Amino acid sequence: xxxxxxxxxxxxxxxxxxxxxxxxxxxxxxxxxxxxxxxxxxxxxxxxxxxxxxxxxxxxxxxxxxxxxxxxxxxxxxxxxxxxxxxxxxxxxxxxxxxxxxxxxxxxxxxxxxxxxxxxxxxxxxxxxxxxxxxxxxxxxxxxxxxxxxxxxxxxxxxxxxxxxxxxxxxxxxxxxxxxxxxxxxxxxxxxxxxxxxxxxxxxxxxxxxxxxxxxxxxxxxxxxxxxxxxxxxxxxxxxxxxxxxxxxxxxxxxxxxxxxxxxxx
Numbered sequence: 001x002x003x004x005x006x007x008x009x010x011x012x013x014x015x016x017x018x019x020x021x022x023x024x025x026x027x028x029x030x031x032x033x034x035x036x037x038x039x040x041x042x043x044x045x046x047x048x049x050x051x052x053x054x055x056x057x058x059x060x061x062x063x064x065x066x067x068x069x070x071x072x073x074x075x076x077x078x079x080x081x082x083x084x085x086x087x088x089x090x091x092x093x094x095x096x097x098x099x100x101x102x103x104x105x106x107x108x109x110x111x112x113x114x115x116x117x118x119x120x121x122x123x124x125x126x127x128x129x130x131x132x133x134x135x136x137x138x139x140x141x142x143x144x145x146x147x148x149x150x151x152x153x154x155x156x157x158x159x160x161x162x163x164x165x166x167x168x169x170x171x172x173x174x175x176x177x178x179x180x181x182x183x184x185x186x187x188x189x190x191x192x193x194x195x196x197x198x199x200x201x202x203x204x205x206x207x208x209x210x211x212x213x214x215x216x217x218x219x220x221x222x223x224x225x226x227x228x229x230x231x232x233x234x235x236x237x238x239x240x241x242x243x244x245x246x247x248x249x250x251x252x253x254x255x256x257x258x259x260x261x262x263x264x265x266x
Contacts, residue, residue, distance in 0.1 A: 023153025
């Protein structure tokens with residue numbers, strides 16, 4: 001790899017690939033080529049929207065690239081990795097797929113292949129992802145620096161172990177959907193009092209954004225809840241109802257369901 005330009009091949013051009021590409025758009029360090037499973041229309045869109053190179057056949061790009069980023073569903077990995085194993089020569093391979101761990105990549109790719117697993121969430125397209133990543137045993141400090149430079153473009157990131165990433169993906173990757181489901185319910189209830197859908201959506205979005213900012217101060221969530229809920233007051237009544245319906249157990253069960261499905265997909 002040259003220090004001046006690092007060449008990245010994206011295999012997959014969906015939402016997460018586009019979020020990462022968008023995060024790298026202003027970084028002159030990286031030269032990007034994008035390929036996919038033959039969806040020419042999407043490649044043309046990505047080419048026009050992000051000013052990157054595109055290729056109809058990723059296999060022709062492998063030999064002159066430095067990093068290969070696999071941005072596709074878990075079930076598409078096994079067959080592609082079989083093909084990639086015959087073409088690769090120590091390039092850094094990164095996947096964004098749930099359940100596709102560095103140890104799995106090392107198992108199916110040639111010995112010595114540096115491999116990494118990143119788990120962004122959909123806020124990546126706004127540069128606000130909370131991304132976890134784990135690396136294989138052949139990833140050196142230089143690879144790690146490149147990886148973190150990529151992740152920096154889409155938000156905050158934390159390095160964890162492979163096993164921790166399995167366990168935490170449901171929280172950073174899946175749980176945003178739980179927040180959106182709660183937001184949908186609150187939005188509907190706000191709109192029911194006669195304000196517009198747009199007003200209701202804006203009201204709920206700002207409430208969640210403000211709550212997130214309070215959480216970022218480092219205060220304990222339980223203490224923040226106590227600051228809102230006066231003992232015996234209306235907020236406390238709502239919290240008591242949530243507790244009566246075992247919200248902690250419900251959230252735990254939802255996270256466990258995500259984890260189990262992730263492992264099944266692998």
